[in-house]
Amino acid sequence: MTAAEDNDETVEDPTARVDALVAEIAPGVRPPGVRRRDAVLVTGPWLAGVSAVASVLAERLPQVLVVEATDLAPGEVPAAVVFVVSAASVLTESDCALLDAAAAHTDVVIGVVSKIDVHRQWREMQDAAREILADYISAGGEPRYRQVAWVGVAAAPERGEPRVDDLVAELSKQLGDSDVQRRNRLRSWEFQLRTDADRIDRDARAEGRRARVTLLQEQRDEVLRQRRVSKSERVIALRSRISQARVQLGYFARKRCASVRSELAEDVAGMTRRRLPEFEVYLRDRLTEVVTEVDEGVAEHLTDVAHELGLSGEAVSASGLTQALPKVETGEPALKSRRLETQLMTLLGVGFGLGVALTLSRLFADLAPGLTVAGAAACTVIGVAVTVWVVRIRGLLRDRAVLDRWVGEATGTLRSAVAELVALRVVAAESALTAELAERNETETARAADRIAGLDRELGEHAAATARAAAVRDRQLPTLLRALENVRAELGESGPADAAVMGDR
Known part of the structure; x- marks a missing residue:
């Protein structure tokens, strides 16, 4: 066979002619x-x-292969489709979708209303099926369903022979048409071209991609907002907690100083001369203990503040180690330089003792002469004893007053020292926590930047994909639509091809 003969056979082949047309x-x-x-x-x-x-x-048609849907392998399509509906039920939208799937590549479609032997109203159901298909076509279905031939059958009647003559006649008529093979190929091309056009147009419109892009943009805005809000919230929380700590720790230090002042005042009120040397050492040790207690309380409180803010307490502890505890300078109590006061008190005591002795001597004046001398001696001893007692008591009271003033001055110095300690510790802790918070903000900023960069990359990929899809649509869609219009014209169906594509949206 020559090449020319091969070309002639190809031209005469209906399938090849349709393929060549497209x-x-x-x-x-x-x-x-x-x-x-x-x-x-x-x-x-x-x-x-x-x-x-x-x-x-x-x-009835042994020369024709009749199959059901399960008999067709994937990728196989029939030469004709017989779509059966029951006269007992109304055609539904899902039934129309089933017809679409079965006849997507087939031009020969025959509608059958079955069970007409038991349902006398089958003609009404047949008309209803036509109306439902018409509504389905108006909603975007296949316009060719308007020309579908409908017949009634009774394939398995309860009595009598099956009534399928009309179906057999209609099927034989349509299969006997010499143009069936070409029209079926045209239907396949129509479905293929429309599917490709829909896919290209859908990719260019990128409705799913737009939803993803919108979601990505919302996520990006949320990341930025969270970064700004969280940073501001942490800074505000740190300042607020530091301010509260400054007030609370200042009150704690003052209260501790007042407590030790009362404690030392009680000790001074019961002071004796024997305890005077020990009291000075005790007071200095007690003040040092108070400073240590305040320092520990401040460190513990600031560590709790750090933990409440989600920061580590190591920075607070490190800032406290860099500062030495203040020393409370108390000086010496003015107990020794009291010579003039002692002389004055001695003089007053002598006068008081002399008065007591004279008063008592008058009691013995009228006694026997032998007892008068003894009474005078006794009065003298009593006067001297009273004088010594008055001088000693006045000296002790004076020492207590001096110690009380000294305790007041020492606790005042202590108050200033712990106030300075609290201020320095809070300032140091604020600096350390601010530095740590800045590092955490930098870390979260870097993490947010990485997240935003990832979102931006995906947004860029979607933008590039959208641009590529639009370019493909601009380049290929007009050609596909022209081919689809020619195929539809060959099938005898009018209307622009882009309307068919738009109808599937």
Whole structure:
């Protein structure tokens, strides 16, 4: 056989002619990926009587292969579709979708209303099916369903022979048309071109991608907002807690100083001369203990503040170690330089003792002469004793007063020292916590920047993909639509191809 003869056979082949028609308009477009099987597919909704109709057709048309949906392999399409609905139920939208799937690549479609032997109103159901298909077409369904032929059958009647003559006649008529093979190929090309056009247009419109882009932008804005808000909240919380700590620790230090002042005042009130040397050492040790207690309380409180803010207490502890505890300078109590006061008190004591002695001597004046001398001696001793007692008591009271003033001055110095200690510790802790908070903010800022960079990369990828899809649509869609218009014209269906694509949106 010559090459010319091969070309003639190719031209005469209806499938090849259709492929050549499409390739002339849209070269390079992928052909329909289906394999045509010379068979009649009988399908329909559940309980519509599909199997009965298929069995009767196989008996009445032995020269025709009759199959059901499960008999077709993936990628196989039939030469004709018989769509069966029951006269007992109304056609639904899901039934229309089933018809779309079954007849996507097939031009020959026959509608069948089954069980007409038991449902006398089958003609009304047939008209209703036509109306429902018309509504489905108006909602974007296949316009070719308007020309679908409908017949009534009784494939498995309760009495009598099956009534399928009209179906057999209609099916034989349509399968006997010499143009069936070409029209079926045109239907396959129509479905393929429309699917490709829908896919390209959908990719360019990128509705799903737009939703993802919107979500990514919202996530990006939320990351930025959270970063600003969290940073401000942490700074405000730190300042607030430091201010509260400054007030609370100042009150704690003053209260501790007042407590030790009362304690030392009680000791002074019961002071004796024997305890005077020990009291000075005790006071200095007690003041040092108070400073240590205040320092420990401040450190503990500031550590708790750090933990409340989610920061480590190590910075607070380190800042406290760099500062030495203040020393409270108390000086010496003025107990020794009291010579003039002692002389004055001695003089007063002598006068008081002399007065006591004279008063007592008058009691012995009228006694016997022998007792007068003894009474005078006794009065003298009593006067001297009173004088010594008055001088000693006055000296002790004076020492207590001096010690009390000294304790007041020492606790005043202590108050100033612990106030300075609290202020320095709070300032140092604030600096340390601020530095640690700044490091944490930098870390979170870097983490947020990485997150934003990842979102920006994905947004850029979506933008690039959208641009590529738009370029593909601008380059390929017009060609596909022209090819689709020619295919529809060959099928005898009017209307622009872009309207068919828009109808699927």
